[in-house]
Amino acid sequence: MNRSRTLAAGLLAVVALATTACGSSSGASSASDDKAATAKSAADLGGMDALIAAAKKEGTLNVITLPRTWAGYGDLMDNFTKKYGIKINDANPDGSSQDEINAVKQLKGQDRAPDVLDLGSSFALSAASANLLAPYQVSTWKDIPDSQKDAQGRWFNDYGGYISIGYDAKQITTPPTSFADLAKPDYKGKVALNGDPTKAGAAFAGVFAASLAKGGNADNIQPGIDFFGELKKSGNFIPVGATQATIQSGQTPITIDWDYLQVSAADTLKGKVDWKVVVPTDGLYANYYNQAVSATAPHPAAARLWEEYLYSAEGQNGFLKGWARPVELAAMQGAGTVDKTLLDALPKVSGNSPFPTEAQLDAAKKVIAANWAKTVG
């Protein structure tokens, strides 16, 4: 009696493990899904109304690694759901671009695979060449500058920002305005990056910006690494990965990060921390993220509708509401569809940022991987 029960329980556990290991793969694809999966524009499906109808029928959209406090994504997701009644699953909100690519590869054919991606540029390029992305052109395609999109529409810039210096105005009485300032003895034990530059894109960009300030260029990131090495030696640099929590607790009184994340932190922490944000005068570095539709999206119509939404005036202003600079900003200023109050709230920028090519970025990453820990450790 007892034994047979153990046996049954054992077999049951094996079956349960086997099923979870395989995951739930469902092949609920209908004719309209197939049509949506290959649609290169809303017109291919018979216009926006047809796209909306197909997306509503799917009823769900799987997004991945979209933090609610990042570039206005919290509101964008809520408003999309409100507008179209499509439920959004946000998987792994604090993940990375590589996590997104892994998810596309590993969850292929499953219901919970990501439909759309928000990728760093090199990841978008590598995913496109691995045929993981479906070509799609949103209705406002012409408003995206040519240099900021793939001609086939496999990826296109969505929003970006500048590397900026944030500081706690209560602790820091003489604020830094440049990278050169950060070396001052006043800032001992106070300067932080947003993470490990061999892993976090924002920290990598911070080092790139410092390099530009210190005589480096798109081909040479080493002066930035050396700069942080000196900051470490003088005790100014603290290797604490800055977050809103470390800002609030006062651990990272000066933080180098994307301006949209810093202004967002300032807004969230209003009344607790007097967080101010400046774009450094000596190292101007901007970067854009990219939207892409997964080639194996389980909800192809909803995926395409999400892109249409993000590139509508409402969606682009939604990024602006998260203090990120939307890619169609210039066109929106021309058409008068941009929200001026939101635009005026952004840190002021003067000068031009270089946009390193993929080859230059790859070279810089190799240099960082080889030298960061050696120089700064």
Add this chain to the structure above:
Amino acid sequence: MAEQKVRRRLDLLGLLPFLAYVAVFLGVPTISVVVGAFQDDAGGWTLGNIGAAAGDPYLHAFVVSTEISALTAVIGAVVGLAIAFAVSASPPGGALRQVVSTASGVLAYFAGVPLAFAFIAAIGSQGLVTKWLGSAGLDISGFSLFGFAGITLVYLYFQIPLMVLVIFPALEGLRPQWQEAASNLGASRWQYWRLVGGPLLLPPFLGALMLLFANAFAAYATAAALTNGIIPLVPIQIAAVMSGNVAVGQENLGNALGLGMILIVGLALAGYAWMQRRTSRWLR
């Protein structure tokens, strides 16, 4: 007879859930790491990843990881042994014994991000203890929690209790009668430890050292939360290539680094198991 055989087979069947668990959560991932380590992005076979993992800067990471694991294992083992020794001399069933064994059981598994943040909150630059000592005129802000010394300190927080847990049974197994017999035969205390106690304790001590080494080598979250990449440990490098926003298309280099870790940790654990077997001969 026949019934016994059947019974034994049925008992083996009861082991199935565990075996399935091991296969799914240990076997399959290990195989995929090993296979991936020898593949390029397109799926072809290559030794390139192994070559990259064995070269600069990743070789350096293996060296640093080994250094920090060995250092914390040795300090942890020595201090842990001393504590366990002191406690084993206390009366059995006493309060000290209970407190130390309970605390060790809990603290040995207090690791990862919570541990890192506990230390940052206590002795980080804005930490409670730092501020408190500062107001009392003692400045410890010169000590960097975010470097080699900091990691060593934090690792010891779980290494020492683990050592106490692992070595305590061996100390308990040393029968008082052996020492009595030795002194009856005219041995001094020193002679007893040199000729009887020491040789008996050596295998479990070395085994525990291996276990502590493997424990530190595989630790990731604590170091990642504390150092943010300025100390190049192997697990941190793996995270950077496997799930980062910077490196592209280097998943298989991550697999190769993982293979290196599996080999090193596997060797250490094999050493532990071997020493355990020797110990169990006299420890019953």
